[in-house]
Amino acid sequence: MTALSFDRFTLDMRRGACPALSAPMMTGDGLLVRVSLVDAISPLQLAELCRLARRHGNGILDISTRGNLQIRGLTETSAPQLEAGIRALSLPLREGLAVETPPLAGMDSHELADPRPIAEAIRKGAREISGLAPKMSVVIDGGGQLRLSSLLADIRLVAVGTDAGIRWTLLLGGTEATGRVFDVLRETEAVYIVMALLKRLAALGERARGKDLATSSPSSSPSLTEGAAAPSSPFSLIALWNGFHAVGIGPAFGQATAADLIALCDEASRLGIRSVKPALDHSLFFFGAKAACEALAAFAENSGFIVSPADPRSHVAVCPGRPACQSASFVTHDVATAAAAECAGLFDGSFRLHVSGCAKGCAHPQPAALSLTGTAAGLSFIADGKAADRPFASVTFADTNAALRRIADLVRAERQGDENSAACLARLGPERLSAAVTSGRP
Template sequence: MTALSFDRFTLDMRRGACPALSAPMMTGDGLLARVPLTDAITPQQLAELCRLARRHGNGIVDVSARGNLQVRGLTKASAPVLEADIRALGLPLREGLAVEIPPLAGMDPTEIADPRPIAEAIREGARDIQGLAPKMSVVVDGGGQLRLSSLLADIRLVAAAMDGDIRWKLLLGGTEATGRVFGDFRETEAVAATLGLLRRLAALGTSARGRNLADNLPMNSGIEASAPPFRLFPLSDDLWTVGIGPAFGQASAEDLMGLCEEAMRLGVNSVKPALDHSLLFFGLRAACEALAAYAGNGGFIVSPADSRSHIAVCSGRPACRSASFATHDVAATAAAECAGLFDGSFRLHVSGCAKGCAHPQPTALSLSGAAAGFSFIADGKAGDRPFASVTFADTNAALRRIADLVRAERQGDENSAACLARLGPARLSAAVTSGRP
């Protein structure tokens, strides 16, 4: 067993530190360790990981928005034991630079190009690059049914078919919609260009990010929205996958173990944590359908129509010390009471504080917690200027008033995001504060 040094422990309490398996981060409910995987694992392995989460932590397991498993409630004594026990499971753990690919890469008959060779070449080439920002990430997106368009990335390669050829568009910073276009490359050139940019960023120091090299570059255009993962997807060779999500990205180890045991019983033999807090289970179509039915009955998200899948919420109280309230309670009530607002056109952001961990990008409507209550923000981030503030007790009633206003004012086939934008901060503020839409 290795001892977790106090210096590393203290260092990793910094905001923005990456809570990797070997460098857990302090949160409100103890240390949090991230378990980043590069490939699918078996349901047996996931169940074993859950047993370890129960033995060494508080039994709560997160699936992050980027598709990382996280074990919560560890102590300084139990975190290194968890690390050793997880390493003994022989999981495909990611070491080094985060080079992310869509979860169906290489199995998706609709993808434009298989991103795995490029991702592997970048991982390999980046091994000797020292001094990158701890959260530096590269996305290699070959297209297909599940894309990584909405994830922030320092460097992003996006496949495009052009005149019978495959080209890779290289973007710097932001999401696919907000990134800046650095250039257009063939496969080998794309790897070299990415490694060259990573070396430039390393030379600028550990605070340098992709956006720092993006000045004066043009904005990307022509973006397709990412599909949600909560449904069945056909893959190559009669294989299917189904996306299942714990509500708000968090489940008890017992519930996940039950899901894994059912997967094993049905002959579903692999599972991959994926984007939007999902777990993708792979198997025959009938087995995937049966597993989705079991999961839905158990309270998991199994459909993009589930309002909970349209709310981005951070861990809140008690898991985060910066939160002054239980974010999941507010989000659960909002999902139940304001279902008509969630038509898939935007994601409601419920944030425990202005940092906005759960949704770093702007969205049509955000709630941000402060000492005395909640701030409401239109078309912005959790830390942006609010259009109204309410007490904690009035928060869900205020949300209901906004949902009622949107229902009453929606024009034609206008979606919720467009309606919120058209109404603007003044109308929304009047609805929140007066209670009369």
């Protein structure tokens, strides 16, 4: 292993900067590096990675919305040591362009097509392209039980069944619901067209994103994504076509101590589980026999992990907040914990409450039915918008929990028939919500 010097590292705090193993980013609790994997690893390898995080960082790890591991609390001295230690584990590390596939790709009996060969060809081809935006991402979604529909992507290929066989809808920018349909392609054309688009983006410079090409889209094809099912929760036990099962387990709010993750991985190894993959929505998928997966879920639940979509914590999208992020105005995880405990009835799976330490809105870049955004004076409440959108009410930090309870009470009282929480919030609108929030004030 070549000796590493800190000169190689980028202390990057630019908006849009992307921390990588070799390019730590400065945060409120020290340097942060991101570890992206393109395949599953063993529980023993994940446990070893957590030991490295404990040895070289502050022992806190995040699993991001997109399923990347983030190791926090590193220093200028320890970050290169961590990198050397991780590289010595010979993990399937992603280097270069993020080309993402669903976590059960190739094992999902509901999948229309295996997206992995296309993803691998694009990863390989993209190594020859330089100058892409640091956060450029390509999603290849073959359908199935767990979709990547809600992740933002510069370029997205989605498998669709047609009378003529499987085709791939290519969308530019946004989520699957909001991206612009660019073309509908055969598998043999898909890699070629994506590579051509990536080269066009590289030629436009590091600020160019997929949506920038959407205006010059050559196709007026209707969207084939209408009616796309809402993404399923990863926190469940899923049967795979090969006779094995996958169980999704997640730390509360995407963050765990190295010690808790090591204990989970040790138990997985003891149960005979051979592989684990960090995945979407802050989850870890463990793959093994059904009984082993069920036993691991029981262990995880007793250890405080999320193992079911009924857990209200799985319906809160929250950024690291204070003290991990310098931009945060409050301890976001405290507010999220209180909301999950006290407003559980609000969380029926129809929306995710967005709790954001500042207007940047890292945890939920898309609009949410209800967002709480930290400001210097307190929290802004936003209906059907992004963290930076116009609030319908603002409260002090001390009033936050009471204001949330009032909204939950209003929704419970006003819900009509089988109306879900998101629909009820939308129907009530900013004025009724504002009146509820301010009703208990002196």
